[in-house]
Amino acid sequence: MRLYLPRVRPLLVGVVAFQALQALFTLLLPRVTARIIDEGVVADDRDAIWRVGGLLLVVAFAQVVAMVIGIHFAARSSMGVGREIRRDLFHKVTGFSAQEVGRFGPPTLITRITNDVQQVQTAVQMAATMAVVAPLTFGFGTFMAVREDAALSLVLLVAVPIIVVIVGVMMSKAHPAFTAMQDRIDVVNTVLREQITGLRVVRAFVREPTEVRRFDDANQSLTSTALRAGRIMAILFPLVIVVQNGASVAVVWYGAIRIDAGESTLGSLVAFLGYIVLVLMSVLMAGFMFTMLPRAAVSGQRIMEALDAEPTVVAPASPRQDVPRTGRLELRDVTFGYPGAEEPVVKDVSFTVTPGQTTAIIGSTGSGKTTLLNLVPRLYDVTGGAVLVEGVDVRELALDDLWSRIGLVPQKPFLFSGSVADNLRYGKGDATEEEMWAALAVAQAAEFVSSMPGGLEAAITQGGTNVSGGQRQRLAIARALVRKPQIYLFDDSFSALDLATDARLRAALPAYTSGASFLVVAQRVSTIVDADQIVVLEGGEVVGLGTHDELVAGCPTYQEIVESQRSVQEAV
Structure with a gap:
């Protein structure tokens, strides 16, 4: 798929720029909040309230604007990649001889041009949306958390590896399920196409009940496979949330001890809580992105199989010219x-x-x-x-x-x-x-x-x-x-x-x-x-x-x- 990304490079530059701005403004919010808490704002000092509140609103609004524009560029990038893949697949398939069409089969070629391209397109959009924000938020969030309170940062050394292991295990189990899922979609399309095309034959031989059972078997097989993949994904996010909440509880507990001992401030604790949530959320975002990758990888492999297939009927490099047209x-x-x-x-x-x-x-x-x-x-x-x-x-x-x-x-x-x-x-x-x-x-x-x-x-x-x-x-x-x-x-x-x-x-x-x-x-x-x-x-x-x-x-x-x-x- 990397062959298609250079075609939308200008859009990807916009994605990187605005996603980076979004990450920057997101990381500013905990620090601004901590400063307000530590310095305090007098209740009757309206100028200070407006100034501080206005600053928070400006940072939050800038974050939202950067996010919206970044997502817009990401959507256009993914749609552009999808359009290019579909176009290339269409031209490739229409250039196939009857031999290649017979080898792949019309139903699977249709699935590859539609469903498989959609999976890749969705993965590109998710990657473009999160691939910039997640690393920046993780990297700078970790740096800011350590800078805020190095002792509390030990919590990250425990939480992050646990989340990485959970995501890795879930992905290894999800990939075979998604591979089987795309194969089951092919089977459903094949059965459905045969039944629609041969509807008169089915009715003439009173085979509706048999064909209904045949479709139900294919449909049930697809449903079971999709449920198996869905259950794996359903387990992933609760586990990550448990780790994230456990880390937050540990930070509050250990941070309260440090505040009581005079080794930290309430503002630092609030800021650190914000950073640790951002860091773990960035890992969660990366995990969510990786949930899309197994299925997209399977779809991408199926797409490349069609694109890499060499037609047995090829046009001559130097065709003969001025050949008479008598019909012999x-x-x-x-x-x-x-x-x-x-x-x-x-x-x-x-x-x-x-x-x-x-x-x-x-x-x-x-x-x-x-x-x-x-x-x-x-x-x-x-x-x-x-x-x-x-x-x-x-x-x-x-x-x-x-x-x-x-x-x-x-x-x-x-x-x-x-x-x-x-x-x-x-x-x-x-x-x-x-x-x-x-x-x-x-x-x-x-x-x-x-x-x-x-x-x-x-x-x-x-x-x-x-x-x-x-x-x-x-x-x-x-x-x-x-x-x-x-x-x-x-x-x-x-x-x-x-x-x-x-x-x-x-x-x-x-x-x-x-x-x-x-x-x-x-x-x-x-x-x-x-x-x-x-x-x-x-x-x-x-x-x-x-x-x-x-x-x-x-x-x-x-x-x-x-x-x-x-x-x-x-x-x-």
């Missing part, structure tokens, strides 16, 4: 395996996607179709071979340049909250209404969009939950079409469409996408029967490559797929 795509001996996996998902896959033609990928579940498609826009990077666009390895192209050439329709289409137009403009930010309606018409979505209140300005909820699965899929297709890229990637993008809509959409696509390369992953043979070439995958390897007729004649795997679908009247 080639996969050359492509191999990809997940880290730690025994076998690669796809192995030695080679084929070329020619501009103006449609290439389809088909195969059984788990054969690597979607993985292969995800290698083109570098959602993952190949572990062997190369993906080439215009004859150039995609790893040599600037990421923005690569993505600007591609129109992707993922297997699970996602719509953002906003309007229909907002979602279409994700494909092309300056798209006109004519362009959007043209894309909607090709995607067979114009009719239902025009019937929605507001048309293009009709509201879409997050994830597109206020439209059907087929409508969501057609809007995702329109979003890719409005971009008019050189390469279209459709990942089983017709699965939610009925056969009639599917046929109309496929009939309208060639005229709109002429000149572009078209790579489509499909489950239904009827969707790809007219493709210029079909790639058949089995176990991550190419077992067939050709047209529909060629594969029916010579590819056993493709023949099995056709026969299985013909049995349910889906094949052509």
Whole structure:
């Protein structure tokens, strides 16, 4: 976290200055009070009363002003640190490939950007507020106490080490509890996210009671861990207060003896009492600050894990320039395996996607179709071979340049909250209404969009939950079409469409996408029967490559797929 403190250095200078002034005025009060007691003020001497009272008020008011300004600077410093960490985390996470997102998990990444940053932010504010006052008050308070009465200062030699030991023991017990607490928050977020996302499935299978128990278990686990950490903190402060009050009693008792023996004065005793309270309060403030540190340290470690994670997909240092934009795509001996996996998902896959033609990928579940498609826009990077666009390895192209050439329709289409137009403009930010309606018409979505209140300005909820699965899929297709890229990637993008809509959409696509390369992953043979070439995958390897007729004649795997679908009247 020290990397972020220089960014708020001017504010921290203000914190130090005004917190130091606060400590100075705080330490002045006992001495002024002692002087008033020892010198005495005659009751009928109004000038002296006003003078002395005014002095006390000025010192107290200056202390309050310095405290308020110091806390203001501390708050701005902590908010600035929090803002910088959140910004860096956001940019880091959005730069992750699908592999890093899968490794951390979306719920824990959200927790790190929100709850963990808040813990660090709170600790920075507490540290900025107390890190100056506590040491100054302890140091100068001890000096003033010894100067006031060296004999009474022996009480500090006993009280301070006791408080330090108590704080140290409590912190050693609190750190594991706070570590477990952040993990439990991750679990709660994971369970809650799954239940909200899969609400329809939960209800369809009447699993509400099971999911309620699952959430209750996670919630109870978090509560128990938080209570355990809270009990440790609850014990800390009463113990410190007991030590502080015991020290005050010892000072009064021993000080009274010294006053009776003429070795001290009442003013010195009152001043010493003020100083010892300040000294022990400074230790208590430091203890309170240290109570925040274990949890903040855990949160800081989790934040740094995300910040230090190296993305597997990185932009080239010197990207290729002036690469033509015809849409030619080639996969050359492509191999990809997940880290730690025994076998690669796809192995030695080679084929070329020619501009103006449609290439389809088909195969059984788990054969690597979607993985292969995800290698083109570098959602993952190949572990062997190369993906080439215009004859150039995609790893040599600037990421923005690569993505600007591609129109992707993922297997699970996602719509953002906003309007229909907002979602279409994700494909092309300056798209006109004519362009959007043209894309909607090709995607067979114009009719239902025009019937929605507001048309293009009709509201879409997050994830597109206020439209059907087929409508969501057609809007995702329109979003890719409005971009008019050189390469279209459709990942089983017709699965939610009925056969009639599917046929109309496929009939309208060639005229709109002429000149572009078209790579489509499909489950239904009827969707790809007219493709210029079909790639058949089995176990991550190419077992067939050709047209529909060629594969029916010579590819056993493709023949099995056709026969299985013909049995349910889906094949052509």
